[in-house]
Amino acid sequence: MKRSNILFIINPISGGKDKLKIPALIDLHLDRSRFNANYRVTEYSGHAAAIVEETANLNFDIIVAVGGDGTINEIGAKVMEQNKVLGIIPYGSGNGLARFLKIPMNTLKALEVINQCHITKIDTATFNDKVYFNMAGMGFDAHISAIFAGNKKRGLSGYLKLGLKEMLNYEPATYTIVVDGKTFTRKAFVVSIANSSQYGNNAHISPLASVSDGLLDVCIIKNFPLYRIPVLAFYMLTAKTHRSDMVEIIQGKDIHISRPTAAAIHIDGEPFLMGKEIAVSIQPLSLKVIVP
Known part of the structure; x- marks a missing residue:
């Protein structure tokens, strides 16, 4: 079976939570028979969106936001433009969208959702563009x-x-x-x-x-x-x-x-x-x- 390429984009400051161990957790628990994993860590506001643009032609099928609603927004807007698939590992202060979508707050359980890879479509909106x-x-x-x-x-x-x-x-x-x-x-x-x-x-x-x-x-x-x-x-x-x-x-x-x-x-x-x-x-x- 062809493996999908996943890019995990990690916001190190969202929610005030330490994420240094996230790549190691992913390496241990991601289904390697289905996915190839890559990682990038954001360094400034707007960097997550820039990373998605930079990697547009690198054949990533799924891009995962590791952060809160703001990180999801940055990444999701570009994922939508590129007609790719968004994944979420919640690490924000509130995690409103993740909670609504029933994505677990526990990192390992959220990774299991990624492993199952059930994809749906949701509405989006624009607020003055x-x-x-x-x-x-x-x-x-x-x-x-x-x-x-x-x-x-x-x-x-x-x-x-x-x-x-x-x-x-x-x-x-x-x-x-x-x-x-x-x-x-x-x-x-x-x-x-x-x-x-x-x-x-x-x-x-x-x-x-x-x-x-x-x-x-x-x-x-x-x-x-x-x-x-x-x-x-x-x-x-x-x-x-x-x-x-x-x-x-x-x-x-x-x-x-x-x-x-x-x-x-x-x-x-x-x-x-x-x-x-x-x-x-x-x-x-x-x-x-x-x-x-």
């Missing part, structure tokens, strides 16, 4: 992502501490949101455009979302008093957010958002600065990915 796979949005979560990007203490605990501190002074904005031609005006704490159901760490913003239904979920977290934070957290962590009076979810394919000023946005957890006008659209079943 930037591709994303899991979640993109604006508001408080984007504000926190922008600040957190410069925080040397990565991980969930650092993110939560920063969030609680910033929440005290954050002022929600008013957004005009057009979904498939229908207009909504909302004052919102967060506006997230969900492809999958969750941000990561099993915090679900749109529990009924699907990556294969050809639809995006516009999730509006309304302005709310701070004492209700535990209630919102409960709904998210129990995947019942769609039942909360603090959250409104509108499904659609083509979305346009206007906001008062240019500000931070996030795309698969990575922060960017964008202008007042945001256009979002879906590309159904456009990425091939290995899942259980």
Whole structure:
């Protein structure tokens, strides 16, 4: 049987987790009767995407992202362009897409998913022409992502501490949101455009979302008093957010958002600065990915 060539691209800083032993684990547990393995380690932001471009003509059938949602985004966008297959070994802070796709957080179990090599197609989306796979949005979560990007203490605990501190002074904005031609005006704490159901760490913003239904979920977290934070957290962590009076979810394919000023946005957890006008659209079943 012809063996497939796999390139593992390892982000050494994602999730604040040590990955020095990853190549040795792969060498021990990858099915060598089916695969030839190669490795590259990223050295700077954007390097993962550059590696995929550099290796476009080197006959890799599968490219595996070893990292979090940001690493998956960089690699997946290029894999999609080249019509190759994406694999995932989750090593991020939240691992939203991997969790949604039921890819194990345990490295050896994730490698077993690679060994089985069951390939499916999922929807992708564009956010002002930037591709994303899991979640993109604006508001408080984007504000926190922008600040957190410069925080040397990565991980969930650092993110939560920063969030609680910033929440005290954050002022929600008013957004005009057009979904498939229908207009909504909302004052919102967060506006997230969900492809999958969750941000990561099993915090679900749109529990009924699907990556294969050809639809995006516009999730509006309304302005709310701070004492209700535990209630919102409960709904998210129990995947019942769609039942909360603090959250409104509108499904659609083509979305346009206007906001008062240019500000931070996030795309698969990575922060960017964008202008007042945001256009979002879906590309159904456009990425091939290995899942259980």
